[in-house]
Amino acid sequence: MDLIARVAKNFEDSAQTKLNAVDMMAAPIAAAIETMTNCLINGGKILACGNGGSAGDSQHFAAELIGRFEAERQELAAIALTTDSSILTAIGNDYSFNQIFSKQVRGLGHSGDILLAISTSGNSGNIIEAIKAAHEHDMHVIALTGKGGGQIGEMLRDADIHLCVPADRTARIQETHLLVIHCLCDGIDALLLGVE
Structure with missing residues (x-):
């Protein structure tokens, strides 16, 4: 087995997945940036959730908003719903794993906020x-x-935004999700700070 070639192939596949996604995803990502920025400017917050690697992505996103992405700016209201082990285990044990995020959304979310x-x-x-x-x-x-997009793609409303990576391999989707998250953070900062 040629491990160097295998590694190189992973890099190439990851890059190609992102290049394949840009035409389809750039406009909805831009719309998401504008929606998120308007929410934050108007005193709203962004709640983020996911499982496994996507849980890590939700935490990464919240950390970039609360702390900073690449430029210093005010703290922005974002909460990862994946971090409180007491809440997650209490809901998972007393209700069901399917409710670990929905109960938090009901408790923390308000009209005008974003999930x-x-x-x-x-x-x-x-x-x-x-x-x-x-x-x-x-x-x-x-x-x-x-x-x-699965069932989620089918249940979204007209006012919602679907950022669907055109790929089937989980690793490539996750890698592209991280790029999308960085695009969201970069765009929010650009709008808030007036950066070109």
């Missing part, structure tokens, strides 16, 4: 329930998916 819902398959049960809860609270949903 950033991340699922590579578009079929994660607890993300679907979180989106339902967000809709109940008149929140906008920005869904970050792949593999055609």
Whole structure:
């Protein structure tokens, strides 16, 4: 086995996935940036959730907004719903794993807030329930998916934004999700700071 060639192929595949996605995703990413920025300017917050690697992505996104991305600026209201082990285990134990995010959305979300819902398959049960809860609270949903969007793609409303990576391999979708998250952070900063 030629490991160097295998590594190089992974780099090439990852780059190609991103290049394949740009034409399809640039406009909805720009719309998501504007929606998120308007939410934050108007005193709203962004709640983010996902499972596994997508949980890490939701935390990464919240950290970039609360701290900073690349430029110093005021703190921005973002909460990853994946971090409080007591809440997650209490809800998972007392209710069900499918409700670990939806109950938090109902408790923390308000009209005008945004749910950033991340699922590579578009079929994660607890993300679907979180989106339902967000809709109940008149929140906008920005869904970050792949593999055609799954059930999440089908349940989004007209005011929601679907950022669906045109790929089927989970690793490539996750890598592109991270780039999308960085694009969101960069765009929010550009609008807030007036950066060209």
